[in-house]
Amino acid sequence: MALPHGHTAPAAPRRSRVPAALRAPVAGRTWREFLYVMLGLPIAVFTFAYGAVMTTLSVGLLVTFLGVPLLAGTLAGARGLGALERARARALLGLRVGEPEPVRPRPARTGRKARGGLMTWVGALLRSGASWRHLLYTVLCLPWAIFSFVVALVVTAVGWMLFLYPVWLWVPKTYLGHPGIQLYGDSDGHAYYVETPLEVGATCVLGLLLVLATPGLLHGLTTVNRLLVSGLLGPSPLAARVSELEEDRGVAVDTAAADLRRIERDLHDGAQARLAALAMDLGMAKDKAHSDPQAAARLVDEAHGEVKLALQELRDLARGIHPAILTDRGLGPALSSVAARCTVPVTVTVDLPDRPAPAIEGIAYFTVSELLQNISKHSQATQAGIRVDKIGDRLHLRVTDNGRGGASPANGSGLAGLAERLGSVDGALTVNSPTGGPTTVTAELPWRSR
Missing domain, CATH: 3.30.565.10 (Histidine kinase-like ATPase, C-terminal domain)
Structure with missing residues (x-):
């Protein structure tokens, strides 16, 4: 119960002297979450268009034979889009969502083979709850993608623009003829600009506060995305529990098989071998009973010792299977x-x-x-x-x-x-x-x- 030879305990990570709150705006996680939100809008527009158009077309064609297979194909396409979205969440958010439960067609009934494999898979897709959750995701992701895109872009852009205002203050003076950012202006020519050192410093501080708040805001926005991806594109709790129980059943079966092999090996190498030797000793004692009684007596005495050892091994084996004291x-x-x-x-x-x-x-x-x-x-x-x-x-x-x-x-x-x-x-x-x-x-x- 010690560490393996040659292995040492991992060294404690070095602590940075810069507080985490100051490192967060330039941390990789913050910019990955920002990229996830920025990419989310165009992807959501495409997935919403796919889900809405294909679902409407499928429902409209349900009066014909084409509607049912087209709806099944729409569900299959939604599952494909869900797989891409899970990969994007894994790459940018570090969110690892398991694969949803697979489409399992029911076995064909006897005498119904003429329906073919296509209709079997169509029925399986239509019965799959995971497929319908994927289709629901294509509809729900767009409103949130629009909101999070606007909020993240505005807060991030305004925060960095105000924070870096002393750096680009020369731009409006050189190209616009203004002394700085215009906060107020009317038709009579009255205007107010941010131009004094105190105003520039206050603007920079306000920008810094927004920049420091941006990582928390982005994390909060992407938390909703995490919930949507996990809840709609991952396995359902019931399916996950069924998978866990199937795995546990496999472990129990393997353990029982290993126990049976151990019992068989112990019987073969222990008690069975001793009983075989005992049978040989008793056979030899029987042959010598009349011609050499003393030798027969020695063989019987040895056989008696083997019987005691065999009984002890059988008791130990029975205790290893289930001890009597535990039952009683x-x-x-x-x-x-x-x-x-x-x-x-x-x-x-x-x-x-x-x-x-x-x-x-x-x-x-x-x-x-x-x-x-x-x-x-x-x-x-x-x-x-x-x-x-x-x-x-x-x-x-x-x-x-x-x-x-x-x-x-x-x-x-x-x-x-x-x-x-x-x-x-x-x-x-x-x-x-x-x-x-x-x-x-x-x-x-x-x-x-x-």
């Missing part, structure tokens, strides 16, 4: 039993109102068992502790040790597999293990009563 007495006694076998003194505290569901209880037991094995093998600790509580609707497991620290799931250790196993049941694993220790590993599981 619950999580507290089971954890005390596994803690007693740890090479480090372990204190166990279990405070539960009742027993959780057997599946949750089993996962909690094996989670703590694996963490205690890591402590025994890697931590160099002299003391460890286990605490189990129910907090709200979650079962909390906390395992601590005073070892050398440096444990992390990112190191490719068993903690990564443990985190995946907990994630498959909507659990979570948190590791706090600074170099030099101490280490605290917290596991959370959903609480389900028996």
Whole structure:
């Protein structure tokens, strides 16, 4: 549970002496957001024209055969425009939005193959909620693009123009015959210009305030764009949850298959091999029972020893599958039993109102068992502790040790597999293990009563 050999902790980033508020107007993020807003208007005009014209044409042709496939093609085009918009948001805003749920045509019914693949995809596009959200985006993006374009351009241009007024003050004097910016003028020839040093300085300060406010304004404008892109062009919460559950199911299936392979390997290399040797010894003892009783007795005695070893291996294997003490007495006694076998003194505290569901209880037991094995093998600790509580609707497991620290799931250790196993049941694993220790590993599981 230490840092890999040859790896050092990353150096702390150097702090700039210029305050962040003064750096923001010239920061790359500010100008990328400005470029995003400026490009947004012409793109929104095109996408709005596409969505409005194609939708109107499709609806107008619904009385004919062409309307339905044309509407499906409009939805497909909107999905393509959405992909480009996600790429633009990723490049300029750093917004990473996942792909929406794919178009999934229903399998053709028996005897309905004559309809062909085209109509199958047309039906799938028309049933796809993501496709309709993309089409809605083509309509909604234009009003906001116009507003944000005007506000961003005016504030940015006016702010920098006023801030840099002392630099270009000579322009109106040289080419317009004016002493400076004209604030007031009437038909009688009365006019007021910004020309005195005090007025120029006040103008420059006002421009500076606008320039300093521009990054926050741009970020606020693009926040609305982020919400639109994420909400309309990304996967729906339901689809994301389904994808997460499918991934968790795959992890659970892989874990179960790995456990079955481990059990098969342990049986083949352990108890099965001993039982085969036992059968051979008993066969030889049977052959020698009359001709050499003493040799037969030695073989029987050796076979008796093999039987004891085989029984012990079978008990250990059964305990690894699901310990009897966990089934009979619950999580507290089971954890005390596994803690007693740890090479480090372990204190166990279990405070539960009742027993959780057997599946949750089993996962909690094996989670703590694996963490205690890591402590025994890697931590160099002299003391460890286990605490189990129910907090709200979650079962909390906390395992601590005073070892050398440096444990992390990112190191490719068993903690990564443990985190995946907990994630498959909507659990979570948190590791706090600074170099030099101490280490605290917290596991959370959903609480389900028996």
